[in-house]
Amino acid sequence: MSGAGLTITGRAAPHSHAGSSVDRIMLQVCLALVPATVFGLYLFGWPALLLWVITCASAVATEALCLLLQDKPLSRLRDSSALLTGWLLALTLPPWAPWWIGAGGAAFAIAVGKQLYGGVGQNIFNPAMLARVALLVSFPVHMTTWVQPDLLSSGAPGPWAALDIVFGGGIPDGVTGPTILGEMKTAQGAGTVSELAAGSFNWLDSLTGSTAGSLGETSELLVLLGGLWLLALRIISWHIPVAMLGTTVLLAAIFHRADPAHYASPLLHLTSGGIMLGAFFIATDYVTSPSSKTGQLIFGAGCAAVLFAIRAWGGFPEGVGFAVLFMNAFTPLLDRYCKPRAYGRNLRGRPTVARTPARKVR
Amino acid sequence: MRKIHDFHGGIHPVENKHQSLHTPIRDAGIPAELTLPLSQHIGAPATPLVAVGERVLKGQLVAEATGLVSAALHAPTSGTVTAIEPRPIAHPSGLPAPCLVIASDGEDAWCELPPPCSFETLERPELLARIRAAGIAGMGGAGFPAAVKLGLKPGTQVETLIINGTECEPYITADDILMRERAAQIVRGAQILAHLVAPAETVIGIEDNKPEAIAAMCAAAEGTGIEIAVFPTKYPSGGEKQLIELLTGKQVPSGGLPMDVGVVCQNVGTAAAVADAVEHGRPLISRITTVTGAAVDEPQNFEVLLGTPMSHLLALAGYRAADNPRLVMGGPMMGFTVPDPGVPIVKTTNCILAPSAQELPAPPPAQACIRCGLCAEACPASLLPQQLYWFARGREFEKAEAHNLFDCIECGACSYVCPSNIPLVQYYRAAKAEVLQMRRDAQKAEHSRQRFEARQERLEREEAEKEARRAARKQAAEEKARRAADAGSGEADPVQAAIERAQARKAAQAAGAASEENPLQKLEKTVVTTRERLEKAEAKLAQARSEGADHIAALETGVEKTRAKLAAAEQALQDYQAQQTPAEPAPAGDAAQAAIQKAMAARAAQANKSPLEKARDNLEKLEARLAKSEARLAESRAAGEEEKIVEALASSVERLQEKVAAARAELAAEES
DSSP: OOTTSOOOOSOOSOOOOOOOOHHHHHHHHHHHHHHHHHHHHHHHHHHHHHHHHHHHHHHHHHHHHHHHHTTOOGGGGGGOHHHHHHHHHHHTSOTTOOHHHHHHHHHHHHHTTTGGGTSTTTOSSOHHHHHHHHHHHHOTTGGGOOBOOOTTOTTSOOHHHHHHHHHSSOOOTTSBOOOHHHHHHHHHHHTOHHHHHHTTOOHHHHHHTOSSOOTTTSOHHHHHHHHHHHHHTTSSOSHHHHHHHHHHHHHHHHHHHHOTTTSOOHHHHHHSTTHHHIIIIITTOTTTSOSSHHHHHHHHHHHHHHHHHHHHHSSSSOOHHHHHHHHHTTHHHHHHHOOOOOTTBOTTSOBOOOSSOOOOOO | OOOOOOOSOOBOOOOOOGGGGSSOOEEOOOOSEEEEESOOSSSSOOEEOSOTTOEEOBTOEEEEOOSSSOOOEEOSSSEEEEEEEEEEOSOTTOOEEEEEEEEEOSOOOBOOOOOOOOGGGSOHHHHHHHHHHTTOBOTTTTOOBHHHHHOOOTTOOOOEEEEEOOOOSTTOOHHHHHHHHOHHHHHHHHHHHHHHHOOSEEEEEEETTOHHHHHHHHHHHTTTTOEEEEEOOOBTTTSHHHHHHHHHSOOOOTTOOGGGGTEEEEEHHHHHHHHHHHHHOOOSOEEEEEEESTTBSSOEEEEEETTOBHHHHHHHTTBOGGGOSOEEESOTTTOEEESOTTSBOOTTOOEEEOOOTTTSOOOOOOOOOOOOOHHHHHOTTOOOHHHHHHHHHTTOHHHHHHTTGGGOOOOOHHHHHOTTOOOHHHHHHHHHHHHHHHHHHHHHHHHHHHHHHHHHHHHHHHHHHHHHHHHHHHHHHHHHHHHHHHHHTTOOOHHHHHHHHHHHHHHHHHHHHTTSOOHHHHHHHHHHHHHHHHHHHHHHHHHHHHHTOTTHHHHHHHHHHHHHHHHHHHHHHHHHHHHHGGGOSOHHHHHHHHHHHHHHHHHHHHHHSOHHHHHHHHHHHHHHHHHHHHHHHHHHHHTTOOHHHHHHHHHHHHHHHHHHHHHHHHHHHHHO
16 A cells, blocks of 8 residues: 555446455355364364364464554454465364464464565465475474374363373374375385275275375365355356366376376375365465466466476475465466457457558547 | 357346336426536537527527537527536536536427438438437447447448447446337437448347347337347446447457447437437437436436436436435446536436445445456456556556556446455546546657757757858958968969859858748748648548548538638738849849959059069058957957867967068068
């Protein structure tokens, strides 16, 4: 809101409005996350609930603090964008991570990932992914300690035990285990990927989500449902998700067919890790993705390419965060080169040729 | 069945059209006072033809079109002209504008109208003249003078004549009800227009949310060869460019006109007015206006005299001012807020919208843009509204122009869908206004620059001429001095010197004269060029006449003006010649002659002198020159003149001193 900018006063057309609002869009995205979140909390119990609450609260508190420091009205909290960022980050964390992972990560996401750039609408990189990647690089052990889902078992920690896990003693022995992508990484080294399908990889479990993984990412099915709901509401368009999932399937299929011992099947890729959350909720972030449809297709395909490269040949088992951040950097470029053809102009932006020479307009 | 194309973007706002369609068109009657703004159209304001206090009859021409792009005005009823002064009008700026005010006498007495006739009997220019005389301006909202749009250049072939019955803007039903009730008149208007522009096809385009209008139009167009094209309701399909794409699949080039793709587009209201004007000779003095919104009890359509105050119509419709936070002329998408309900209905007033506060609530404060891209999806011009917004807000107008700012039709679809409630269109309007202002300023600056450069050039030229004359003089002087010195040594040829001197003077004069034409030459040149221009203009006029073009009137006035100019120029030339003739002899040649004679005389005189006398004379002359030169040198040193000048003077003094010394020696030799 610089003083030198063009200022607009008075009321002018249009006088009517569709009634959409940023507040409502953000809330609807949050709502779309509810099924996957509820399932994750149910799956991973009290510690996960604590972590989710802490992360969301930290995001909102950091946003409030930043607004106060900048003398901006606190009413801007109403747009729920901070809540959404915190929520998305929480869903990508290991479910029993210590409190400071959630609190610090969310604070980093809001303060550095968003407000430092000028607040909502101004950031180049997806704040939640920026925080996740920063945490992963800084605290690799905490960020890769996964618990086995222990549905309703007697061993599930109660509220008090959960407090101890999140705020103190950490994860007790014997409940941790690898994610399927972690196993895949190991198997790739040994050339035994094809045996995964016969062994620990069960596509149905993986799809429904009763597997080890991030807090809200395990159930690809529920994430997909939320994503489809957003599509139906026209809050997101199909271009980025379809390009991202389609390219992943294509790449996985090609490599799996050529060398099944080292490359997992498309099914494993699609049903594991954060790919669904990434395709429907993270890569589609308005602020950090291209606005033209062509740009979105390229963006989605690019995300998938980077993601596949990391999963297949990288040092990390999962790479949604890196992939999205990498493509975020290309968003301004894609927007620049994927302009739509304006009415009455050709693809190069020149006026279309008149049948009869245009009358000179002075 | 015609293939209906689609255009990019568009929105589906709530239509809200049914409210004003319960009753037929109602006559709004004659208000006590009518206010006719002189500018109800795009182009130059009309020029009043009546004086305050004059009685006018219904249909009488009260203000004529000024120039080509303008429209005439007629008295909507009989009465007395009470004022010609600025009054508040319905304009986005809210500023008063010149108006002609008529107090009606209630008699509604018509003036004499041209006899009714059928259009088939009229020639093209005559048809066009009738339409122009009726003062018809596009009734869809833009108000472009209809006759200008229809005045085609000779040899142009119109492929499609489109009659626009789309009325895509919510709330407005003026065209809808006109099509329902006066379909036959619209079809006749369309036939007249088709007769005028001779298109390959004539299409009347209507959105599918007007089934009654479609039925009525189909019935009226039966057997006329005019096609009724129905297409899905989507805002802004009634926009000229969008409608052309819908019906023909062609896009009007950016910055171009529909004619560039062989299309002429007119509103159904305009077609009806054309039928009235041509068949009955009736000028445009009334129109259909929708009065609607939750703040009126009986939303409906009125046939209303132009100049009627909006408040008159609102009262007839049961207006509750308390429920109406803002009054809008036009629809909710492109209409503008009217500051005062007393402003008059004009040719382009298709709707008065009086919404309640709940109906069209004031927008919440704008939030930051989240780059959702909904605006780009809605934009019917396929622009990038969000980029335009960044550029407009950051005053990066060049980038905004590069992103086709001026292709924006200001339909408001982007603002309508914006979840951040950013008043995008207002930013574009403001940016356009600033760019246009900057262009005007730049043009002014360029003009001043050119003037400055021309002046600078003139000054330099004059300086150069002076310099050339000075150099010629100097050369002549040196030559003279050399000759004199030579003469001193006995080889001088004063005649030759004088001739050369005279030649040098002539050369100096010629250098000056080259650009400083004498007034006579200038006048002659003016006469010649004006005559050439007149000949050209007359040829053009003749051609236009033979082709039956529509701009004959403009050409005629041009020829008249040029002829007057030529007469003036010829008169000026004659006057000048009359003044100058007695003192005409060429001064330059004469001076040379005189100098030669003088030199010859001097030579003759010298020939009689003894060598001693010659030497003494020579010495005296040289000494006098030396004294003069020394004085000049001292003067310029004292004045602190430029070093070069001082040096030059010093060297000439030195040379003279040498010559004096030589002359002295010579004299001494003679004396001995």
